[in-house]
Amino acid sequence: MKRTLAALLLIFGLAACSDPGAGESATDPSAITWPEATAKLDGVKLTIWAAQNSNTVPKKVIEGFQAATGASVxxxxxxxxxxxxxxxxxATxxxxDLAFWQPTASMLTAINARTNLQPLEGAPWLSSLNPDLRDITGILDGTRYAALVTSPAVEGVYYNKEVFAAHGVKPATDFDNLVELARGLKAxxxxxxxxMGADRWATQWWVQVQLADAAKAGLWDRINSGQEKFTDATVLDAIKRYDALIEEGxxxxxxxTAKFEDQGTALLDGKAAMAVQVNSFFGQLQAKADTATLDKKIGFFPIAxxxxxxTFIPDQSNALVAFKTGDATREAAARQLLTYWMGPGYQDFITxxxxxxxQTAVANPPGxxxxxxxVHAAVGASAGSMQALAVANPDLYLNLADMIAGTMTPAQxxxxxxxxxxxxxKAAGHLK
Incomplete structure (x- = not known):
């Protein structure tokens, strides 16, 4: 948390000292031009930053783009x-030129999008996107800064179909029913x-799925404005219930001590019936089993x-941002790569x-x-997560992991x- 806050403070500190008229930082979003997807870029070199779970995502796109344009990526x-x-x-x-980045308001704020990122208004692929997804994320203060390339992650329940069938269980119809179902399986x-308490980051999904209805009713707007707090009943009660379910066994x-890798193995092997998770969890399952096995063993249902x-929570593997580097040629080439990705290269990418x-005109791959x-079908009607709707993204997951470890109470x-x-x-200027 200290490093996150320190980095954010440094980013905004540097922004305050920068020249707002320098390079493309002052470019009117409506004046951005979009090169043809396959225009020649001989000699141009681009860099994409990626996480360990997203560094192979652009492989096919890069191969096609380099062959078509002469650029190197x-x-x-x-x-x-x-x-x-x-x-x-x-901050330093x-x-x-581009990076995978969580396209939520809080994380676009954290990277100081207005100063550091190229606006993507008028992008040529936007008209091809499913209307339900076009504006669901990637926008901050009315300006688009992120390109959505894969379906936004959704928090929900992954379950082992064989375990359910063996015990005559069907997917839960609401959160209370989920708990009843769990108690029956335990018996x-x-x-x-x-x-996965040791890897920590998934702990927050259990709280957030309980907040889905409140999120649709304006919870995060109230927290953003200070009218409601994490310490008030809505969020605190969700934390308490998660803790109680753990204590119940x-x-x-x-x-x-369990980790992310353990979670996927446990669900596939039927050692556990369910896991509340997001899309990256299914990516792990795909690395462990083929489609036929997954269709036989693994199901999903949303829950609230x-x-x-x-509850939708687009993560860094779902979207890319293009940085203002001060090099107009590379900035244009970065926009061109996005155009290629979501245009001529899109079918090969999803396959x-x-x-x-x-995209409405591009069919899903058969496999x-x-x-x-x-999961994708649940996106349109889903509620926004803390990351999607709050103006800042605190370390709820770290605190919940400490609760699991026994070093913090729900109130703490x-x-x-x-x-x-x-x-x-406050660092981002949203609270006084």
Whole structure:
């Protein structure tokens, strides 16, 4: 948390000292030009920053783009924690041409999009996107800064179909029903849920799915404005219930030490019936099993207190941003690469990744697993996550992991998260 806040403060400090009229930083978004996707770029070199779980995503696109244009593109892997690493680098003036980045309001704010990123208004591929997804993310203060390339992640329940069938269980219809279902499985000797307490980052999904209805009713607007806090009943009660479910023994016995890799293995092997997770979890499953096996074993359903409602949380593997580097040729080439990616290279891209198409005129590849199609189908009606709708993204997951480890109470989790939120929001100018 200290590194995140320090990087954010440094980014905004440098922005205050910069010349707003320098280079393309002052470019009117409506004046941005978009080169043809396959225009020649001989001698131009571009760099893309990626995380460990996204560094292979652009492989097919890069191959096609280099062959078509003569440009060279290098992918540089930034070690985890990815977002903190990029914020620190950018704060000191080190920028790539493009980077995978979480396209939410809080994370676009964290990278100081207005100063550091190229606006993507008028991008030629926007008219081809599914209207339900076109403006769901990537926009800050009315300006588009991120290009969505894969379906936004959705928080929901992945489950083992064979375990469900063996015990006569069907997908839950709401959160209370999910708990009842879990208790029934436990009574039959099945571990209902698996959690990766050691790797920590997924702990927050359990709280956020409980907040889906509140999010649709304006929870994050109220927290953004200070009218409501993480310490108030809405969020605190969700934290308390998560803690109570853990204490009840509805999770894996090694919850404190289990990691992300363990979670995928446990679900595939039927050692746990369910995991509350996002799309990157299914990417891990795809690395462990083929589509036929996944269709046989793995299902997905969204969940919320009121019913089967998902919570969308686009992550850094879903979108790219293009940086203002001060080099007009490279900035234009970065926009051209995005145009190629979402234009001539798009069909090859989704086929290579075996993932869902975001474009109405481009069909899904034939091998997309059903669970992934079900996740995508949940996006349109889903609620916004904290990351999508809050003006700042505090370390809720770290605090919840400390709760699992026994070093924080639910009340302390809420208090620490609220304090961090206020620090970040004030640094970004959203709270006084």
């Amino acid at each position: 290098e992918v540089v892997t930034i070690p985890d924690p990815y977002e903190q690493g990029i914020q620190t680098k950018v 003036g080190d920028k790539p 039959k000797g099945v571990t209902p849920f698996h959690e 509805l999770f894996n016995s090694d919850i404190k 207190p009121s019913g089967n409602v998902g 290579d990744r075996n993932t869902v198409s975001l 997309v697993p059903q669970a992934l199609l079900d 989790v809420a208090e620490a998260t609220q304090k961090q939120f206020e620090q970040l929001a």
